[in-house]
Amino acid sequence: MMNSIKTNGLGRLFKQLKSAWSSPAVPARSCSLATCTPKNRNDALHPLWQSPLTIPGGTRQSPINIQWRDSVYDPVLKPLKISYDPATCLHIWNNGYSFLVEFDDSADRSIIVGGPLENQYRLKQFHFHWGAINEWGSEHTVDSKFYPAELHLVHWNAVVYPTFEEAVMEGDGLAVIGVFLKLGAHHEGLQTLVDALPAIKHKDTVIEFDVFDPSCLLPPCPDYWTYAGSLTTPPLTESVTWIIKKQPIEVDENQLEAFRMLLFTSDGEEEKRMVDNFRPLQPLMNRTVRSSFQIRQLLDIEAQYSDHAQQIRP
Numbered sequence: 001m002m003n004s005i006k007t008n009g010l011g012r013l014f015k016q017l018k019s020a021w022s023s024p025a026v027p028a029r030s031c032s033l034a035t036c037t038p039k040n041r042n043d044a045l046h047p048l049w050q051s052p053l054t055i056p057g058g059t060r061q062s063p064i065n066i067q068w069r070d071s072v073y074d075p076v077l078k079p080l081k082i083s084y085d086p087a088t089c090l091h092i093w094n095n096g097y098s099f100l101v102e103f104d105d106s107a108d109r110s111i112i113v114g115g116p117l118e119n120q121y122r123l124k125q126f127h128f129h130w131g132a133i134n135e136w137g138s139e140h141t142v143d144s145k146f147y148p149a150e151l152h153l154v155h156w157n158a159v160v161y162p163t164f165e166e167a168v169m170e171g172d173g174l175a176v177i178g179v180f181l182k183l184g185a186h187h188e189g190l191q192t193l194v195d196a197l198p199a200i201k202h203k204d205t206v207i208e209f210d211v212f213d214p215s216c217l218l219p220p221c222p223d224y225w226t227y228a229g230s231l232t233t234p235p236l237t238e239s240v241t242w243i244i245k246k247q248p249i250e251v252d253e254n255q256l257e258a259f260r261m262l263l264f265t266s267d268g269e270e271e272k273r274m275v276d277n278f279r280p281l282q283p284l285m286n287r288t289v290r291s292s293f294q295i296r297q298l299l300d301i302e303a304q305y306s307d308h309a310q311q312i313r314p
């Protein structure tokens, strides 16, 4: 699974990957969101959030709280079809904010299609967000409930755009699958990743990590919510069709602890644990969250209420 540390072409690789996470080519506009205002910043904030931020709009920012009851069932939403080629997996690296598993996206080999998507999207990378403790860590919430971690599988629209960097700037450029992690049973698929983490403890370390099928990290239930949103890290562009899986996957405490052993800092710097690497919730504004499933429990409750109302009718 894991081989020696790569040295050839690493500088170029970092440049490419960093540009994907911190592209400055965003039309300038002051950020009006509370999380971006200087009064909310402090020295403890990760460097990612300390420089002035510009975003292109501010009407479809992520993450959001998904209010189960307010989500609208859309029967037109198709099942999401996922087809990943394990051989496209390239490496795993610590970018100083999360750890990323990157894929060869030069051809349509690891793709998703269907669901809310008009086109086929190619897998670029996946990463996680997590908390210092189990009480929080996910970016999205469901009925204001946080999960201890959240997986993001990032795909781009290679049908319409020639490069990932161009897709990042466009409204239909990206599709991200979000999966909540909850505390429970040991996760065998995740353990392969966890075993690789000690080798990328410090910022800017990367190792080869080939032949991995990330579909092992997806829950069996096909149900999802979907909404139009943004990246949750700079440049925060409003380019993401979010597909949030309803069912979380279970991981055990040791696996979450292994995430928390990673460092935000480079070798030689004062160590800062990689924890709480999530963006705060953003306002829903004028958006609707659609669901691919009907809300069974609520329908049951309403049916019971309706029965009861009929019984007490004179």
Ligand SMILES: [Zn+2]
Pocket (backbone or CB within 6 Å): 127, 128, 129, 152, 232
């Ligand atoms: Zn993310």
